Amino acid sequence: MKLxxxxxxxxxxxxxxxxxxxxxxxxxxxxxxxxxxxGWTGGVNYFAQQAITRLSTTYPNVEFVFxxxxxxxxQIADIEDMVSTRGIDALVxxxxxxxxxTSAIKxxxxxxxxxxxxxxxxxxxxxxxxxxxxxxPGLGANAAAYIKEQLPEGGNIVILRGLxxxxxxxxxxxxxxxxxGSNIKVLDDEFANWNRxxxxxxxxxxxxxxxxxxxxxxQDDDISxxxxxxxxxxxxxGEMFIVGGAGMQQILQAVADGSALTPVDxxxxxAMIATAIELTTSHLVGGIHVDGRYILDSxxxxxxxxxxxxxxxxxx
Amino acid sequence: xxxxxxxxxxxxxxxxxLDLKTVGPLLALALLVLLGxxxxxxxxxxxxxxxxxxxxxxxxxxxxxxxxxxxAGGLDLSVGSMAAVxxxxxIMVMNWLIPTMGIGWGVVIAGMATGILLGGVAGVxxxxxxxxxxxxxxxxxxxxxxxxxxxxxxxxxxxxxSLNFQVADVYRPVYYAGLLGVPWPIIVFxxxxxxxxxxxxxxAFGRYCAAIGSNEQVARxxxxxxxxxxxxxxxxxxVLVGVAVLLYVPRLGSASSTxxxxxxxEAIAGVIIGGTTLKGGYGRIWxxxxxVVILGLIGNIxxxxxxxxxxxxxxxxxxxxxxxxLLQRGRKNA
Numbered sequence: 001m002k003l004x005x006x007x008x009x010x011x012x013x014x015x016x017x018x019x020x021x022x023x024x025x026x027x028x029x030x031x032x033x034x035x036x037x038x039g040w041t042g043g044v045n046y047f048a049q050q051a052i053t054r055l056s057t058t059y060p061n062v063e064f065v066f067x068x069x070x071x072x073x074x075q076i077a078d079i080e081d082m083v084s085t086r087g088i089d090a091l092v093x094x095x096x097x098x099x100x101x102t103s104a105i106k107x108x109x110x111x112x113x114x115x116x117x118x119x120x121x122x123x124x125x126x127x128x129x130x131x132x133x134x135x136x137p138g139l140g141a142n143a144a145a146y147i148k149e150q151l152p153e154g155g156n157i158v159i160l161r162g163l164x165x166x167x168x169x170x171x172x173x174x175x176x177x178x179x180x181g182s183n184i185k186v187l188d189d190e191f192a193n194w195n196r197x198x199x200x201x202x203x204x205x206x207x208x209x210x211x212x213x214x215x216x217x218x219q220d221d222d223i224s225x226x227x228x229x230x231x232x233x234x235x236x237x238g239e240m241f242i243v244g245g246a247g248m249q250q251i252l253q254a255v256a257d258g259s260a261l262t263p264v265d266x267x268x269x270x271a272m273i274a275t276a277i278e279l280t281t282s283h284l285v286g287g288i289h290v291d292g293r294y295i296l297d298s299x300x301x302x303x304x305x306x307x308x309x310x311x312x313x314x315x316x
Numbered sequence: 317x318x319x320x321x322x323x324x325x326x327x328x329x330x331x332x333x334l335d336l337k338t339v340g341p342l343l344a345l346a347l348l349v350l351l352g353x354x355x356x357x358x359x360x361x362x363x364x365x366x367x368x369x370x371x372x373x374x375x376x377x378x379x380x381x382x383x384x385x386x387x388a389g390g391l392d393l394s395v396g397s398m399a400a401v402x403x404x405x406x407i408m409v410m411n412w413l414i415p416t417m418g419i420g421w422g423v424v425i426a427g428m429a430t431g432i433l434l435g436g437v438a439g440v441x442x443x444x445x446x447x448x449x450x451x452x453x454x455x456x457x458x459x460x461x462x463x464x465x466x467x468x469x470x471x472x473x474x475x476x477x478s479l480n481f482q483v484a485d486v487y488r489p490v491y492y493a494g495l496l497g498v499p500w501p502i503i504v505f506x507x508x509x510x511x512x513x514x515x516x517x518x519x520a521f522g523r524y525c526a527a528i529g530s531n532e533q534v535a536r537x538x539x540x541x542x543x544x545x546x547x548x549x550x551x552x553x554x555v556l557v558g559v560a561v562l563l564y565v566p567r568l569g570s571a572s573s574t575x576x577x578x579x580x581x582e583a584i585a586g587v588i589i590g591g592t593t594l595k596g597g598y599g600r601i602w603x604x605x606x607x608v609v610i611l612g613l614i615g616n617i618x619x620x621x622x623x624x625x626x627x628x629x630x631x632x633x634x635x636x637x638x639x640x641x642l643l644q645r646g647r648k649n650a
Contacts, residue, residue: 036474038574045474164627188622191629195574200567201371205619208364209356222476229568233492234363250478315475 027089027284028063030082031277034096035070038194039222040246043270043316044094051274055281062285064277072100083108090114092280094273098166099123114284118276120167130283132276132294134268136167137174139219139298142266143243144178146300147215150241154183155214158206160192160199160223171219171245187213192223199226207234215241221248221265228261237261246270247301247309248316256306265301267309270316272296340644341590341606348613348636356620364616366499370491372612373501374399377560379583379604380512381553383592385453386584387516387599388549389529390446393457395557396579397464398438402561403571404468406431407477419482427487427565432558438464439554443547461580469573476572484569491566501563505605508556513601522599525549529596586611589640610640 031052036042045068052064065086069075075096082088091108095101098120106127109115117128147157159175162168172189179186187210192198199218206213207230216231218224224244231237241260244251247267254262275296282288301309352359378395385392410427417423438460445456471477479487494500516522524545527535536542565571588594589610590603614636618629 036469036472036573037577039476039572042472042474042476042572161626189626190619191626196568196570196572197575201615202619204367204371205364205616208358208361208367209620225570226568315473 026061026063027059028065028087029277029280029284030065030067030079030086030088030091030093031273032067032069032075032078032082032091032093033273034075034094035068037070039248039316040194040220040268040270043314044273046315047271047274048277051277055277059281059285062281069096072097076101076104079104079108083111083113088113090116090280090284092116092118092273092276094118095120095122102127114280116276116280118273120165129291130276130279130294131292132272132279132296134272134296135298136170136268139245139266139268140171140174140176141178142298142300143217143219143245144175146243146264147217148179148182148184151182151184151214154185156185156187156210156212157215157217158187158203158210158213159189160202160216160218160220160227161189162191162194162220162223164191168219175217175219192218192220192226194220194222196222196226199223200230201226203227203230204233207231207236213240215243217243219243219245219266221246221251224251224262231261245298246316249310249312249314252301252306252309255301255303256310258303263303265306267297267299267301269296269309271314337591337644341603341610341640344589344636344640344643345606345610345613348610348617352613352617352620355617355623359617359620362497366497366502368612368616369505369609370499370501372608373505374560374564375579375582375586375611376505376605376608377508377556377563378553378579379586379608380508380601381549381556382583382587383512383590383599383601383604384516384522384525384549385553386587386592386594387529387596388525388546389532389596390453390546390549391457391584392442392550392553393454393580394438394442394460394464395553395583396576396581397461397468398435398554398557399561399564399576399579400468400571400573401464401471402431402434402438402558403565403575404471404477405434406561406565407479407569407571408471410483411480414480414483419480420486423483424487424490428562431561431565432555435554435556435558435561436551437554438557439551440547442554443550446550447543447546465573468571468575472572474573476570479565479569481569484566487566487569489566491563504559504563508559509601509605512604516599516601521545521548526597526599530598582611583608585637589637591644607640610636 031048033044033048034041036045052066056064065082065088067078069078079091091113102122102124109127115128116130119133161172190202192202216227218227221244224242227242242262243264245266245268247265247269251262251265255265279290283290358364382392406427409430410423413423413426442457442460445451446453490500495503524540527540528542528545532542586608587604589607590600592599614633618632624632
């Protein structure tokens with residue numbers, strides 16, 4: 001047993017050394033994302049791995065180190081390991097909790113690596129070389145504009161929010177300023193944690209509490225799927241419509257089919273991680289200059305343009 | 317597990333003084349109901365009450381299994397992840413059987429059988445590692461909690477496993493329909509609770525659980541087969557997780573890595589609120605039912621009001637849980 005352990009330990013050390021020897025001729029890019037704890041992060045993991053497979057074939061001299069972490073301490077440990085044992089030249093990171101990770105990411109940057117931050121803004125400006133994200137205030141504003149257009153006379157609506165983190169606040173603020181001045185009344189908002197089961201529960205209780213609801217803004221398609229079941233159970237699908245967000249295939253299909261309950265969706269694609277990995281790779285390999293902020297639009301998806309967003313291969 | 321003095325329930329006091337240990341959970345429930353009524357006139361509506369009870373039934377059925385495990389001095393942290401992986405495999409099996417069996421109850425029944433069987437197998441694994449492998453229950457089930465959670469993420473490829481829509485339509489009534497207006501999940505929850513109460517109080521198995529939990533050595537000397545009884549509690553827990561999942565899958569027809577997150581803590585909290593002691597030796601099934609309903613009502617009441625900021629939901633929940641247990645323990649040493 002002891003021998004086995006020693007052998008194993010030596011193998012690990014040897015492996016580590018070999019890794020750094022091989023890394024000399026190569027460009028190594030670290031990719032760190034949060035674990036697939038809901039549909040959207042599941043999509044992030046899928047699109048990241050897909051981009052890595054594709055780019056590894058295109059650029060044989062680029063090596064990717066991929067890690068997915070359930071929480072901030074593990075994600076910090078991941079990027080420390082990437083720097084110290086895998087010798088990365090660049091880091092593409094979607095920080096699970098951006099505030100907790102800012103100083104760790106700054107250390108990578110101070111070590112002279114190229115840093116790309118995806119989706120979530122760090123708490124200090126100017127750490128990252130490249131920032132790739134969706135438009136969170138835009139996601140709220142587009143949903144608000146659609147609801148305002150559908151309810152010109154105004155009406156009662158409810159909001160199912162995500163988790164209490166900055167993204168959610170940006171979306172919420174974008175939405176609230178979007179409906180400002182209209183007769184739309186927000187009866188209440190509750191957190192549904194970007195989760196189907198919580199979407200179901202919160203919507204069930206909203207339905208119990210409010211006899212008159214004209215529209216529901218869930219800002220996320222996982223929440224929408226739970227809310228849809230609750231509305232169907234109550235038999236009130238004729239009274240209201242839902243505006244979600246993110247562009248999950250199941251909802252997009254319903255939009256394309258002209259569903260009355262989910263007539264539209266607002267895009268916020270987890271594929272943004274692939275865009276970030278590609279931009280970073282072309283910068284390191286192709287010498288193409290990239291820096292600054294790349295904001296992907298949060299487009300309103302309707303029956304007319306839903307086909308452009310449908311992708312049967314996507315798990316999200 | 318523990319060799320300290322057994323925690324025998326306090327004898328009811330004579331005269332008119334209420335025995336808080338017995339009435340405590342009911343008192344907390346009554347207070348919550350009053351709070352609910354005062355906050356919203358729809359609180360007592362039939363629809364709201366059936367919504368809450370049906371939602372609580374998954375945790376409730378799991379918590380009844382947990383009552384046996386905890387009474388026998390054990391612990392099972394893996395139930396939430398187990399539920400997720402069972403739901404995932406059930407969905408995959410049903411989707412896979414459609415080409416051979418066609419759309420219909422046949423597929424659904426095969427799926428249900430898979431769920432129960434998987435639960436039993438998971439229970440056998442947990443129980444065997446604990447009783448034959450001599451590893452602490454906390455460690456074994458912490459390990460399987462991680463294993464099951466990763467398995468469901470892996471099976472779903474990081475995304476969501478969805479049941480075929482046509483099969484989902486066949487299966488849907490199992491959550492949404494019922495008998496005489498009472499949804500099936502509530503009926504099953506009630507049957508499991510009555511069965512559990514009978515087993516806990518009137519069978520040798522129930523008494524063995526309490527004996528082992530209160531003093532394992534004495535139980536062993538009394539020629540109780542401690543390992544087998546313990547193993548049985550984990551198998552029972554696994555099977556009941558399977559039963560809970562049978563009712564959960566038709567609700568949304570999907571499973572992902574978020575399915576069943578923290579169910580283990582909710583189940584354990586329900587058990588303890590109901591008056592079962594965490595270190596084992598004394599278990600009360602009806603208390604567990606009350607405990608789980610209290611937890612369900614807390615979530616419901618929070619959604620029915622807008623006085624408390626949604627940021628403080630967790631705090632409200634924590635206060636109620638502590639109060640509910642304080643009500644039954646507070647005077648014990650006074």
